Amino acid sequence: MQDQLKIALIQSDLVWENPKKNRKHLKEKMESISNVDLIVLPEMFSTGFTMNAKTVAETMDGKTVAWMKKQALKTNAAITGSMVITEDGKFYNRLLFVEPSGDIQIYDKRHTFTLAGEDKIYSIGNKKLIVDYKGWKLCPMVCYDLRFPVWARNTENYDVLLFVANWPKPRVFAWDTLLKARAIENMCYCVGVNRVGLDDEQNEYCGHSAAYDVLGNEITAFKPNREQIEIATLERNHINFYRNKLKFLSDKDSFTLV
Template sequence: MQNQELKIALIQTNLIWEDPLQNRIQLAEKINAITEMVDMMVLPEMFTSGFTMNPENVAETMEGETISWIKKLAKAKNTAITGSLVISENGNYYNRSVFVLPSGEIETYDKKHTFTLAGEHKVYKAGTEKNIIHYKGWKICPLICYDLRFPVWARNVENYDVLIYVANWPKPRVNAWDALLKARAIENMSYCIGVNRVGLDANSHEYCGHSAAYDVLGEKLTNITPSKEETEIVTLTKTHIATYRNKLKFLDDKDVFSLNS
């Protein structure tokens, strides 16, 4: 099915430290409170636990309770739901983005740039491949938090339409979050969406949200209140992308290169 519009709910929320059950309960309330029909709902990074370096306390498998829960919600709400959580697989832990369709089909992306400042690289195995998700005629590129600082990884060589970052991005560096989300939209001539958590975690790191959506010209489309639990719905249009890509043709002049992981 080819949709000319894509309606997306950005769910900016606090997270309960290392408590998947309680996070599922509170997120289900927020998801079920959305009465408007949407095509996709976006949750923050590590939405079952907060940004923990104790994966053994919260890790699940792809057949675990959270995946079962999110499949049921996606089916009941007839929408795709995406966010990242801690997954245990083949003896490794991953910070994995899941994109769950109403049909129960799941697309995944493992975070490429693990956050060395917090020691994420010591406990989580880094991903090596981007995954462009085809959904309702749109091409969507899911990335995670620290990936935002690396424009080469996000470079739009696949002609994707929407770039999505889910995050636990702390308040002291939120200016970088704001600037880089806008930059990724402009340089890739794509919509760019960032969903960040709010609140304090167990390490006393504060998160102030600043979740937002930007269009291909870097215009902000949302007005989510910083530091508040809030959901906002934004509508993306194919005509906006086509109009400015055809008019400006900036992507035609992009540098050609290849990545060696």
């Protein structure tokens, strides 16, 4: 079990529906990163947030998944982000957590974004993922999931809540506020990685990627509207100290999801 977990957050622009160019661009960014445990990419990092699933969807045996495996091995770090996957005749906005060993764990986005019609194109997931990685328990989720605190509630005693996103500029205040709230209410680190730039649907993204500690203090220093990489160092002692001192999670309500 590691006392620290170092996470690289890549806040990047994305080329619309062009996996090859996005893979090349993100690979170049990864070449500047060393000695981290985890690299986090935005939601739909290979295409941008597109509803043209039939055009861009890949399989789990496709080029982008193979690329993630190769990059994880090369960087000796786990890599996570979501992409468009087709499986059994359905489309998924699927987050992949790829370890240097080549092991892959998946999470299919639970809350599809009805405002953009995502619910009409993509099938929803129904299973929360808890990744046990280097002695840390991580709970990865995707974008719109951030608005639903019951789904994200820390009933598994996870250490890190992680969101990858294409969260547009007009509602970025909600992004900032909810990331901080999820950290505070779950007494965990909360990490959010959002893209920047303009997509072909004329949606503007301004980043505001961030990592927050158990008390809701921001531990990164991203600037809006620009590509940037930040390294967040998470401390086991920080979690243990405040959970033992405050014990708020012991008072949480019991519930069952149906």
